[in-house]
Amino acid sequence: NAGVTQTPKFRVLKTGQSMTLLCAQDMNHEYMYWYRQDPGMGLRLIHYSVGEGTTAKGEVPDGYNVSRLKKQNFLLGLESAAPSQTSVYFCASSSGRTQYFGPGTRLLVL
Amino acid sequence: AQSVTQPDIHITVSEGASLELRCNYSYGATPYLFWYVQSPGQGLQLLLKYFSGDTLVQGIKGFEAEFKRSQSSFNLRKPSVHWSDAAEYFCAVGAHTNAGKSTFGDGTTLTVKP
Numbered sequence A: 001n002a003g004v005t006q007t008p009k010f011r012v013l014k015t016g017q018s019m020t021l022l023c024a025q026d027m028n029h030e031y032m033y034w035y036r037q038d039p040g041m042g043l044r045l046i047h048y049s050v051g052e053g054t055t056a057k058g059e060v061p062d063g064y065n066v067s068r069l070k071k072q073n074f075l076l077g078l079e080s081a082a083p084s085q086t087s088v089y090f091c092a093s094s095s096g097r098t099q100y101f102g103p104g105t106r107l108l109v110l
Numbered sequence B: 001a002q003s004v005t006q007p008d009i010h011i012t013v014s015e016g017a018s019l020e021l022r023c024n025y026s027y028g029a030t031p032y033l034f035w036y037v038q039s040p041g042q043g044l045q046l047l048l049k050y051f052s053g054d055t056l057v058q059g060i061k062g063f064e065a066e067f068k069r070s071q072s073s074f075n076l077r078k079p080s081v082h083w084s085d086a087a088e089y090f091c092a093v094g095a096h097t098n099a100g101k102s103t104f105g106d107g108t109t110l111t112v113k114p
Helices: none
Strands: A004-007 A010-013 A019-025 A031-037 A043-049 A065-067 A073-078 A087-094 A099-101 A105-109 B003-005 B010-014 B019-021 B024-026 B032-038 B045-050 B056-058 B064-068 B073-078 B087-094 B102-104 B108-113
Touching (some): A004 A087, A019 A031, A019 A087, A043 A065, A043 B102, B003 B102, B010 B019, B032 B073, B045 B064, B045 B073
Parallel strands (some): A010 A105, B010 B108
Antiparallel strands (some): A004 A019, A019 A073, A031 A087, A087 A099, B087 B102, B087 B108
Protein backbone atom coordinates (compact mmCIF):
# COMPACT_ATOMS: atom_id res chain seq x y z
CA ASN A 1 0.00 0.00 0.00
CA ALA A 2 1.84 3.08 -1.30
CA GLY A 3 -0.52 5.72 0.18
CA VAL A 4 0.39 9.10 -1.30
CA THR A 5 3.35 9.36 -3.65
CA GLN A 6 4.93 12.44 -5.24
CA THR A 7 7.09 12.79 -8.31
CA PRO A 8 9.79 14.11 -8.54
CA LYS A 9 11.46 14.21 -5.13
CA PHE A 10 13.75 17.10 -6.04
CA ARG A 11 14.02 19.51 -8.95
CA VAL A 12 16.04 22.56 -9.90
CA LEU A 13 14.51 25.04 -12.33
CA LYS A 14 15.65 28.25 -13.90
CA THR A 15 13.44 31.31 -13.66
CA GLY A 16 10.79 31.19 -16.37
CA GLN A 17 10.86 27.43 -16.88
CA SER A 18 7.76 25.32 -16.43
CA MET A 19 7.20 22.03 -14.71
CA THR A 20 4.51 19.71 -13.39
CA LEU A 21 4.48 17.96 -10.03
CA LEU A 22 2.55 14.72 -9.88
CA CYS A 23 0.68 13.41 -6.86
CA ALA A 24 -0.90 9.96 -6.80
CA GLN A 25 -2.98 8.25 -4.11
CA ASP A 26 -4.25 4.69 -3.92
CA MET A 27 -6.76 5.13 -1.08
CA ASN A 28 -9.72 6.08 -3.27
CA HIS A 29 -9.98 9.45 -1.52
CA GLU A 30 -12.27 12.10 -2.94
CA TYR A 31 -10.27 15.07 -1.68
CA MET A 32 -6.74 16.02 -2.68
CA TYR A 33 -4.61 19.03 -1.78
CA TRP A 34 -1.38 20.79 -2.63
CA TYR A 35 0.48 22.68 0.11
CA ARG A 36 3.76 24.54 0.16
CA GLN A 37 6.06 24.76 3.16
CA ASP A 38 8.56 27.55 3.65
CA PRO A 39 11.14 27.92 6.46
CA GLY A 40 9.62 29.03 9.75
CA MET A 41 6.12 28.54 8.50
CA GLY A 42 3.56 25.84 8.50
CA LEU A 43 1.93 24.43 5.42
CA ARG A 44 -0.10 26.79 3.27
CA LEU A 45 -2.80 25.50 0.95
CA ILE A 46 -2.24 26.24 -2.75
CA HIS A 47 -5.13 24.43 -4.45
CA TYR A 48 -7.39 21.57 -3.64
CA SER A 49 -9.91 19.26 -5.28
CA VAL A 50 -13.13 17.77 -3.94
CA GLY A 51 -13.42 15.22 -6.70
CA GLU A 52 -12.40 14.15 -10.18
CA GLY A 53 -12.67 17.05 -12.60
CA THR A 54 -12.92 19.72 -9.89
CA THR A 55 -10.37 22.16 -8.50
CA ALA A 56 -10.50 25.16 -6.21
CA LYS A 57 -8.13 27.86 -4.99
CA GLY A 58 -6.56 27.76 -1.59
CA GLU A 59 -4.70 30.38 0.40
CA VAL A 60 -1.77 30.99 -1.99
CA PRO A 61 -2.86 30.01 -5.55
CA ASP A 62 -1.08 32.65 -7.62
CA GLY A 63 1.47 31.30 -10.10
CA TYR A 64 0.13 27.73 -9.92
CA ASN A 65 -2.40 25.71 -11.84
CA VAL A 66 -3.81 22.28 -11.07
CA SER A 67 -5.73 19.50 -12.76
CA ARG A 68 -7.54 16.40 -11.55
CA LEU A 69 -8.38 14.38 -14.63
CA LYS A 70 -8.32 11.09 -12.73
CA LYS A 71 -9.50 10.53 -9.17
CA GLN A 72 -6.16 9.12 -8.08
CA ASN A 73 -3.97 11.88 -9.53
CA PHE A 74 -3.59 15.57 -8.76
CA LEU A 75 -1.15 17.62 -10.82
CA LEU A 76 0.41 20.93 -9.81
CA GLY A 77 1.83 23.08 -12.59
CA LEU A 78 4.15 26.03 -12.61
CA GLU A 79 3.88 27.79 -15.97
CA SER A 80 6.73 30.28 -15.43
CA ALA A 81 8.75 29.52 -12.32
CA ALA A 82 9.94 32.34 -10.07
CA PRO A 83 12.51 32.27 -7.23
CA SER A 84 9.65 32.94 -4.79
CA GLN A 85 8.34 29.49 -5.65
CA THR A 86 11.38 27.82 -4.14
CA SER A 87 9.78 25.67 -1.48
CA VAL A 88 8.89 22.17 -0.40
CA TYR A 89 5.60 21.02 -1.87
CA PHE A 90 3.40 18.49 -0.14
CA CYS A 91 0.45 16.69 -1.57
CA ALA A 92 -2.25 15.18 0.63
CA SER A 93 -5.44 13.20 0.21
CA SER A 94 -8.43 12.74 2.47
CA SER A 95 -11.84 11.15 2.73
CA GLY A 96 -12.95 14.29 4.61
CA ARG A 97 -11.38 14.00 8.04
CA THR A 98 -7.75 12.92 8.27
CA GLN A 99 -5.28 14.07 5.63
CA TYR A 100 -2.54 11.71 4.51
CA PHE A 101 0.59 13.38 3.22
CA GLY A 102 3.12 12.47 0.59
CA PRO A 103 6.89 12.69 1.20
CA GLY A 104 7.26 16.08 -0.45
CA THR A 105 8.99 17.60 -3.47
CA ARG A 106 11.85 20.03 -2.97
CA LEU A 107 11.89 22.69 -5.66
CA LEU A 108 14.69 25.17 -6.16
CA VAL A 109 14.17 28.00 -8.63
CA LEU A 110 17.33 29.84 -9.62
CA ALA B 1 -12.11 31.51 9.18
CA GLN B 2 -10.10 28.93 11.03
CA SER B 3 -6.63 29.68 12.40
CA VAL B 4 -3.97 28.10 14.59
CA THR B 5 -1.39 29.68 16.86
CA GLN B 6 1.63 27.89 18.23
CA PRO B 7 3.07 30.43 20.67
CA ASP B 8 6.45 28.74 21.11
CA ILE B 9 8.75 28.85 18.10
CA HIS B 10 11.50 26.86 19.78
CA ILE B 11 11.56 24.73 22.95
CA THR B 12 14.53 22.99 24.54
CA VAL B 13 14.07 20.21 27.10
CA SER B 14 16.42 17.72 28.70
CA GLU B 15 16.11 14.07 27.83
CA GLY B 16 13.78 12.40 30.31
CA ALA B 17 11.98 15.63 31.15
CA SER B 18 8.32 16.20 30.46
CA LEU B 19 7.12 18.16 27.46
CA GLU B 20 4.14 20.34 26.68
CA LEU B 21 3.70 22.09 23.32
CA ARG B 22 0.97 24.68 23.13
CA CYS B 23 -1.64 25.09 20.44
CA ASN B 24 -4.52 27.54 20.31
CA TYR B 25 -7.09 27.49 17.58
CA SER B 26 -9.89 29.65 16.28
CA TYR B 27 -12.95 28.02 14.77
CA GLY B 28 -16.67 28.64 15.08
CA ALA B 29 -17.78 25.09 15.83
CA THR B 30 -16.20 21.93 17.16
CA PRO B 31 -13.07 21.49 15.09
CA TYR B 32 -11.06 18.55 13.98
CA LEU B 33 -7.63 18.89 15.60
CA PHE B 34 -4.34 17.28 14.69
CA TRP B 35 -0.72 17.13 15.74
CA TYR B 36 1.96 16.22 13.22
CA VAL B 37 5.69 15.71 13.62
CA GLN B 38 8.29 16.42 10.96
CA SER B 39 11.93 15.36 11.12
CA PRO B 40 14.44 17.34 9.05
CA GLY B 41 14.02 16.68 5.36
CA GLN B 42 11.07 14.39 5.92
CA GLY B 43 7.35 14.51 5.41
CA LEU B 44 4.64 14.93 8.04
CA GLN B 45 3.71 12.08 10.33
CA LEU B 46 0.38 12.17 12.15
CA LEU B 47 0.84 11.86 15.91
CA LEU B 48 -2.77 12.06 17.01
CA LYS B 49 -6.16 13.52 16.14
CA TYR B 50 -9.34 14.67 17.82
CA PHE B 51 -12.75 14.56 16.21
CA SER B 52 -15.18 14.21 19.11
CA GLY B 53 -15.75 12.37 22.39
CA ASP B 54 -13.08 11.92 25.04
CA THR B 55 -11.10 15.15 25.22
CA LEU B 56 -7.86 13.37 26.13
CA VAL B 57 -6.49 11.58 23.09
CA GLN B 58 -3.60 9.19 22.93
CA GLY B 59 -1.26 9.08 19.98
CA ILE B 60 1.80 7.29 18.77
CA LYS B 61 5.25 7.45 20.34
CA GLY B 62 3.81 8.07 23.82
CA PHE B 63 2.24 11.44 23.01
CA GLU B 64 -1.14 12.65 24.21
CA ALA B 65 -3.15 15.83 23.76
CA GLU B 66 -6.07 17.38 25.56
CA PHE B 67 -8.86 19.32 23.89
CA LYS B 68 -10.07 22.20 26.06
CA ARG B 69 -12.99 23.95 24.44
CA SER B 70 -13.14 26.73 27.02
CA GLN B 71 -9.53 27.67 26.30
CA SER B 72 -9.60 26.89 22.56
CA SER B 73 -6.50 24.80 23.11
CA PHE B 74 -5.13 21.44 22.08
CA ASN B 75 -1.79 21.06 23.84
CA LEU B 76 0.52 18.17 23.15
CA ARG B 77 2.22 16.39 26.05
CA LYS B 78 4.74 13.67 26.67
CA PRO B 79 5.81 12.58 30.16
CA SER B 80 9.42 11.70 29.29
CA VAL B 81 11.15 12.99 26.19
CA HIS B 82 13.63 10.89 24.22
CA TRP B 83 16.46 12.27 22.07
CA SER B 84 14.66 10.90 19.01
CA ASP B 85 11.73 13.26 19.69
CA ALA B 86 13.78 16.22 18.46
CA ALA B 87 11.84 17.49 15.45
CA GLU B 88 9.35 20.13 14.38
CA TYR B 89 5.78 19.80 15.57
CA PHE B 90 2.75 21.20 13.83
CA CYS B 91 -0.74 21.67 15.16
CA ALA B 92 -3.56 21.83 12.62
CA VAL B 93 -7.28 22.50 12.67
CA GLY B 94 -9.75 21.11 10.17
CA ALA B 95 -13.46 21.51 9.68
CA HIS B 96 -16.43 19.23 9.21
CA THR B 97 -17.73 21.11 6.20
CA ASN B 98 -14.65 22.53 4.57
CA ALA B 99 -13.62 19.78 2.14
CA GLY B 100 -11.34 18.36 4.80
CA LYS B 101 -8.96 21.28 4.49
CA SER B 102 -6.60 21.93 7.38
CA THR B 103 -5.00 25.13 8.57
CA PHE B 104 -1.57 24.72 10.11
CA GLY B 105 0.30 26.57 12.79
CA ASP B 106 3.82 27.79 12.10
CA GLY B 107 5.33 24.95 14.09
CA THR B 108 7.42 24.47 17.23
CA THR B 109 10.96 23.18 16.96
CA LEU B 110 11.91 20.83 19.77
CA THR B 111 15.54 20.42 20.80
CA VAL B 112 16.41 17.67 23.27
CA LYS B 113 19.50 18.11 25.46
CA PRO B 114 21.38 14.99 26.53
